[in-house]
Amino acid sequence: MVLALLCAPAGASADGGGALAPTSGEAKAADQAAPTPVVVKRGDRGAAVRKVQSALGVAADGVFGAQTEHAVRRFQKRKGLAADGVVGPQTRDALGLEPFARGSVGRQTSGVQLPRMLRLIAECESGGNPRAVSPGGQYRGKYQFSVSTWRNLGGEGDPADAAESEQDRIALKLYRRAGSAPWPNCP
Structure with missing residues (x-):
C-alpha cells in the first residue's frame, strides 16, 4: 500500500483500496472548487x-x-x-x-503532536473542521479522508463523526507513510 501511495501521480486521491487513483478533473474540481470557508466550533477562541x-x-x-x-x-x-x-x-x-x-479563529489542539505540514493540510482541506464533508460527500472529516482510506488505516465508522484526536492520529499515520501525496491539492 505504501508504494502505491508514494508512486501515485499528482492529482490523485485516496480510493477504496487505500492506494491513490486518478480522479476525473471535473469531479475533483467540483469537490474542491471554492476555498474552504473558516468554521467556528467548540474549543475555538478569538x-x-x-x-x-x-x-x-x-x-x-x-x-x-x-x-x-x-x-x-x-x-x-x-x-x-x-x-x-x-x-x-x-x-x-x-x-x-x-x-x-x-x-x-484560534484552534484548540487535539493533544496529538502534528507536523506543521499536516496542520496546513487540515486547514486547506476543511478549515480545520473535523465535521466537514465535501460537496460530493466522498471526502470526510478534518483531513477529507475517503471512507475506504480511513478504514484501511484503522479508522472505524464515518471519519466526520470520529473524535478530532482520532482523525489527527489517522492522518499522522497516513502522513508518515506517504507524506503529503494523499492531499494533492494542498501544500
Missing part, C-alpha cells in the same frame, strides 16, 4: 467566536465552550439547519455574519 456569541445573544468572551455550542445548536434547530453546533457557512449566513478571516 474574534470570530465573539462575533458568533454577540449574534446569538450570549456572553461574548471569545471562547467557544459548552454554552456557546448549546446556543448554536438551538439557533440551528430554529432555523431548520443541521444542529451540529458548528458555525459553518449556512449557520454563519443565517446569523447575518460575513465570512470569517482565517486569523480570527
